[in-house]
Amino acid sequence: MIAVAESSRPLLAAVATYGLLGSAHEFPNAALEDAAFDQLLDEATTQRLTGALVNSIASGRLPATDAQAERASDAHFAALCHCLELESLLLHVVGALSEHSIESRVLKGSAAAHLDYPDPAQRTFVDVDLLIRSEDFDRATALLTSHGYRRTVAEIRPGFDRRFGKGCTLTSAAGYELDLHRTFVTGPFGLTVRLDDLWADATPWYLAGDKKLLALGREQRLLHACYHAVLGDREPRIVPQRDIAALVLSDDLDEVRVRELAYAWRSEFVVAKAITLAWRTLALADETALTAWAKRYRPDPRSEHAFATYHVDHANYAARSWASLRALPNTRSRASFLYSLAFPQGGVIGGKPLPFVRRLMRAGQGLRADR
């Protein structure tokens, strides 16, 4: 038996490589002690990696006792039940939107599971993410609200989400979470995504027999996974990195198109950072032209400053808003953005009330001082 490690994250990263060839990660040669295994199982559940954990045990890569294997199987069973409930909700929501001529694209979760993994059971998820066109956003939110969904946070000002926001989170009556996206992330990197590019391609797949759904094109899915991996959480999650590996190692990926999109969206730094992070986390040996480019890439100061607003210790909503202001294309949109933040109506900004402008100016000064 192997004793408790300080963190099960390195082993979890090894587990996440299930289905990928060429990882240098090693597995223990004997079953973990129960406490260590339970820690691994907890993290696998939190990181939505129960599928990879169960498969790693079943394939013999990760030694486990029968009881441990049973606990992992039970956790995966629960995760998959949740996924099926979410896919039922997904079909209901997409159907309702479609009836009102509102187009959507499924992001992450179910789309990744069905399109980017050989077995959708390996990729679990905890919510539904849908991309909606900016011009349809208010209508989509109103429609779903009329169907019983509730916004978790009120809009800052009418029209803010449609113009500047990432989107909004709704919850169903049963408590399931539905994220409506207009773009990928809040802040400067969300504002420079060329939204038309997101709708330029679509990848179809089918659920429950003949129910057709559309996801982003493969290259756009990779860029989204990159945003998710390095801008989504303070401590990068492993699942989006695993998504990145699956997409980058896919034979059908157009690497030139990926770089063109990243350049056009001013997100080369995000993409390079995410790919190198995924390769390091998963200890992958295989190199592609894209991974070689990512390792060579050196960011410009503006990208570094924008990136810092998502990560540095003093980062807060105001600092990111300041960087967002600089990413907006013209004076009119900057004025409108600033006005919305300064005079919100019923919304919550970064969990704190006004005075906002003062904090925004302070954040701007802080960012300038960092240069």
Next chain:
Amino acid sequence: MSGEYGRAANVLWRNAGDRVLLRSLDHGGVVSLEGSGTMLWELLAEPISFDAIVAAMSRHYAIDPEVVREPVATALDDLKRANLVTFNEHGAAAGETPPVSLTAVQLPAQQAAEGTGHGKPAGPSRAGVSPRARAAEAAQ
């Protein structure tokens, strides 16, 4: 019985190791198939007659077809009533039936265990079709 069984169109499902999880869009709740139930689901991927199912199960588990017929018929009936499986009589569409709780239906455990030859006997807790009421709770 002249006709073919198949998976209902309104079903979401996942393979989960030695289980298959099914969720009908027509009513809530996740149903778990285990053991021989997973094989039954595999067989239903394409329209298939009752006799063909019995023959395949009988062959796989090395059990007399007459022993297999009744549990397979009961399992199919349960799945049909839960809107997870359809039965199309030749020349006629299957009618919708109201959902009911699945009841445990098992192949004779001893014979199945002796006959599989796959190392993991299809014992009473794994063979056949069983409801997993805790599935819905676990999903919350």
